[in-house]
Amino acid sequence: MMEERSSIASSAEYQSFRSTVPKRRVDVDYMGKEYTWKIFDYGPKTTPAPVLFFPPVTGTADVYFQQLISLTGEGYRCISMDYPVTWSIDEFVGVTLTFLQQFGLNKVHIVGASLGAFLAQKLAELTKEYRLVQSLTLINGFTDTAAFKSAPSALVVQFLPGFMLKRMLMQNFPQGRLHTDVANSIDFIVEQLETLTQPELASRLNLNIKPSYVDPRPILDQHIPVMIVEVQDKCAISSNVRLEMLKYYPDARIAHLKHGGNFPYLAVSSEVDMFIKIHLRQFYGTPASPTSDSELNDMFKKQASGAATAEASDSEQTASHAASPPAHKQRQERAPADAKPVKSRGMFDSDDDDDDDNEDDETF
């Protein structure tokens, strides 16, 4: 389509990512209907709890490629996805559970941005009995679709042609002076937006604006650690919406970024990677570890079991490098992409169990 590609799309990192990691189609049968996911499944399959990446309305699985590269370098398994076409939260949750069951996954961490952050919360809220969601990283997220009050009605969106939907979305992008990296992230997103079909876009927009909100209680009851990633510069999320989110999760870790715009995982990716690693480190060495790196897991297990031993070994190490601060090693361990999948444990035998839990979702 577009001959001239954005600087991110033509970067060596992206090119090499796309040539090493295939985008797979996964068909899921749910309630007699077929749904298609397009995913990058990257990193060792033996990882206890992979990280799922939920994109924003305008994004594809590709928008997280930098996180995938960075986190798999630390032994993570990451699954970034293009959503299947669904028309309600219940349908989305049902299809997602079927998808995860098909992959034999019963513990996941989720990183979600804007709509992705909303859906991540809904999934955590509605799967309380499975203890599916171990942690949430919410980037420029919201808790109530009322955040988008000036949007057209969900009903209208379904019937608008693709080009109009795209135009509607692009109107949200900031104008005025922008950091170069923020501008580049928008260019990339615009390209990605071009690849989405009308039903895909209409479905996402519909989920984004159809009246629905998160009930935080089931999430808090499960003690799911939440990290809220916030940018200090302009983004589509208003400050009221941000404050609302902070109220929902009083114990959340707040990761402030000086700038990053709507798509910080593209604009200031290495900072976002770092925050995700810091947030997920609390799971290293536990049955919900996002990494299969046994050295890392052991180190944290030791730390948890006794501080005294850590003290001794730590001060020793410091003595040796303090005078000449350490060179920063770039870890390049890539696990083979074809490691054996974990066996399904049949966690989600009844796919639509979450139905009795929904006090939120409006049906048209």
Place this chain on the structure above:
Amino acid sequence: MATRKKVLLKVIILGDSGVGKTSLMNQYVNRKFSNQYKATIGADFLTKEVTVDDRLVTMQIWDTAGQERFQSLGVAFYRGADCCVLVFDVTVPRSFESLEAWRDEFLIQASPRDPEHFPFVVLGNKVDLKDNRAITENRAKSWCDEKGNIPYFETSAKEATKVETAFLTIARAALQQEKDEDIYHDFKDAVNLDDVPDKKQDGCGC
């Protein structure tokens, strides 16, 4: 664009293992002290909202670990730092001698635009352990003067001595640095797409 912009100050604490970096941060942010030592793995951060000269700012304070295995957080960790706090233990001479190396490490990793004027603050911690003191205030001060008049504070995270005062100085220095950076970026690192004032938000998300 002008004055009402939200301010985030990124502060990085460096120093040998065991000098009390985590304790100082905890004392300042949570007003808590624990005698039990637990090595920090990798890095961690705490945030605190403070008012500095009538301005509400968010301080993001980063605590590092000595362990090399986790230094892989790398450049992102240092990027955008507004102030670097160097900590030593007044009872451990080696930790004082390491200050130079930590300062160099910071300047290499963060590569601030103007390294000569980048704000550092030095804290000599554990002054409550009077009997074991090995580094005098004068010795510490003269090192700081030599390095371009770095502000120096003698603190005790345990007894909360001078912690608040030190961090206020840190916040001021960081705020000044942030302002300078901001002015620079306004001219340099910006792409002017279209000079339209902020449009209505809450469209339909993105």
